[in-house]
Amino acid sequence: MIYLDNAATSWPKPDCVPEAMLHFLREVGASPGRSGHRLALEAERVRLDAREAVAALFGAPDPMRVVFTLNATTALNIVARGLLSPGAHVLTTGIEHNAVLRPLRALEQCGVVVDMVPSARDGTVEVAAVEDNVGPRTQLLVVNHASNVCGTVLPIRAIGEVARRHGVAFAVDAAQTGGCWPIDVEADHVDLLVFSGHKGLLGPTGTGGLVLGRGFHAERLPALVHGGTGSRSEDEHQPDFLPDKYEAGTPNIVGLAGLLAAVRYVSARGVEAIRAEEQALTQRLIDGLMGIPGVRVVGTGKAQLQTAVVSFTLDGHSVSQVALALDEQFGVLCRPGLHCAPRAHQTLGTAPQGTLRLSPGPFTTTDEIDRAVEAVRQLAGRRTDG
Amino acid sequence: MAEFAVILFHSTSHAVYAERVLRRAGLAVKMIPTPRHLSSDCGSAVRIAASDQAASLEALGAAGVVFDRVERLG
Ligand SMILES: Cc1ncc(COP(=O)(O)O)c(C=O)c1O
Numbered sequence: 001m002i003y004l005d006n007a008a009t010s011w012p013k014p015d016c017v018p019e020a021m022l023h024f025l026r027e028v029g030a031s032p033g034r035s036g037h038r039l040a041l042e043a044e045r046v047r048l049d050a051r052e053a054v055a056a057l058f059g060a061p062d063p064m065r066v067v068f069t070l071n072a073t074t075a076l077n078i079v080a081r082g083l084l085s086p087g088a089h090v091l092t093t094g095i096e097h098n099a100v101l102r103p104l105r106a107l108e109q110c111g112v113v114v115d116m117v118p119s120a121r122d123g124t125v126e127v128a129a130v131e132d133n134v135g136p137r138t139q140l141l142v143v144n145h146a147s148n149v150c151g152t153v154l155p156i157r158a159i160g161e162v163a164r165r166h167g168v169a170f171a172v173d174a175a176q177t178g179g180c181w182p183i184d185v186e187a188d189h190v191d192l193l194v195f196s197g198h199k200g201l202l203g204p205t206g207t208g209g210l211v212l213g214r215g216f217h218a219e220r221l222p223a224l225v226h227g228g229t230g231s232r233s234e235d236e237h238q239p240d241f242l243p244d245k246y247e248a249g250t251p252n253i254v255g256l257a258g259l260l261a262a263v264r265y266v267s268a269r270g271v272e273a274i275r276a277e278e279q280a281l282t283q284r285l286i287d288g289l290m291g292i293p294g295v296r297v298v299g300t301g302k303a304q305l306q307t308a309v310v311s312f313t314l315d316g317h318s319v320s321q322v323a324l325a326l327d328e329q330f331g332v333l334c335r336p337g338l339h340c341a342p343r344a345h346q347t348l349g350t351a352p353q354g355t356l357r358l359s360p361g362p363f364t365t366t367d368e369i370d371r372a373v374e375a376v377r378q379l380a381g382r383r384t385d386g
Numbered sequence: 387m388a389e390f391a392v393i394l395f396h397s398t399s400h401a402v403y404a405e406r407v408l409r410r411a412g413l414a415v416k417m418i419p420t421p422r423h424l425s426s427d428c429g430s431a432v433r434i435a436a437s438d439q440a441a442s443l444e445a446l447g448a449a450g451v452v453f454d455r456v457e458r459l460g
Contacts, residue, residue: 032398032399033397033398033399034429035429036398036417036419036420036429036430040398041398041402041417041430044398044399044401044402045402045406047399048399048402048403048406062450063403064399064400064403064450064451064452229397230397230398230428230429231396231397231398231399231428232396232397232428239396239397241396241397241400241452243399244396244397244399
């Protein structure tokens with residue numbers, strides 16, 4: 001089996017991840033923040049370790065500004081629904097995931113004005129075009145760091161400078177880049193960094209979160225979910241301090257134990273090293289696919305400009321039939337269709353039928369890439385619609 | 387009997403962070419349940435030697451750890 005769906009969720013995980021989760025379930029088990037007994041404190045220490053590991057990975061100085069959520073989607077909802085009120089203007093791009101666009105479309109119904117910076121057909125965005133679209137009512141600039149459809153990476157540092165210059169809150173959807181592309185919240189001028197724990201960070205599903213940049217005032221961002229935090233129990237109002245403010249409800253602490261092990265693994269192996277390996281695999285995959293008659297690879301075609309996500313179409317074949325044949329006949333697991341990002345596919349010219357997406361990860365080998373390319377080559381010469 | 391001081395917090399995330407920061411600064415700390423007569427805010431508090439109070443508060447301040455207040459334990 002060749003797993004090329006790491007852009008959805010990375011797999012396999014490093015062995016230390018299931019081991020840490022099993023250890024936590026067997027030996028610790030308690031919920032952090034609630035009781036004060038030794039196991040509850042131990043659970044809180046695990047959560048603190050996880051905050052410190054994530055903060056260090058993203059260049060954030062204060063672990064209390066790392067908030068854990070169940071996924072990137074929840075964090076994006078906190079950001080969009082917290083910052084935007086009727087009449088506010090929000091600017092985003094043409095390669096966003098529905099995790100950004102759906103909250104914005106819902107807010108549009110309540111009088112928020114949503115604008116998209118035009119993206120080129122390869123998914124790139126001109127920084128000057130971002131600046132042209134910032135207006136006096138712009139409250140939030142939210143951009144995808146890398147497209148989950150074609151992998152194209154946006155220049156967040158330059159975009160962040162624009163946001164800073166205009167006093168606009170800058171949120172980055174780093175679901176596709178956390179753990180496989182360098183990110184530094186302070187140097188990149190990020191106010192709100194949204195991450196997913198189960199993709200490039202190599203943690204389990206049910207983990208994700210939000211890092212608040214040092215200069216961002218949390219008073220500007222109300223909590224989305226209110227409830228028990230273990231702190232200030234005498235008060236019927238949500239606490240206003242970090243991180244508790246955004247963490248009501250019992251957390252996925254087993255998942256965070258796994259995420260901690262995963263982020264330590266990624267940090268020890270090195271984001272730059274992972275990036276270099278994935279870049280080589282990605283270029284090999286792009287080149288191999290482009291050598292097959294009828295294949296059209298979308299995006300820039302240049303591995304150095306993108307993450308390890310390669311989308312393509314195959315003339316005369318439906319993407320879902322090819323995906324099924326890849327799975328059943330060659331054991332190649334990929335994702336066909338629109339990838340929760342219909343807008344990105346419009347930008348890339350691949351809507352409504354979508355693409356086939358092959359996304360290698362840190363455990364993919366060159367041999368697996370070659371076998372996947374060979375499988376596509378064989379299918380290209382056959383009928384797959386029968 | 388030795389004199390202790392207790393640092394009180396709004397949240398265990400802060401209490402455990404303080405424990406970590408103080409240990410890293412080489413100070414002796416013990417997590418204790420918050421004495422009932424002091425506060426009901428957060429179930430856990432950090433106990434330090436009273437003589438370490440100034441050094442402890444300095445370490446917490448340098449790391450930006452938020453705490454509620456400090457009380458003497460007789
Ligand atoms: C670019 C992008 N943003 C957001 C998400 C949502 O992440 P999650 O499923 O962890 O909420 C994903 C992946 O599903 C993604 O690829």
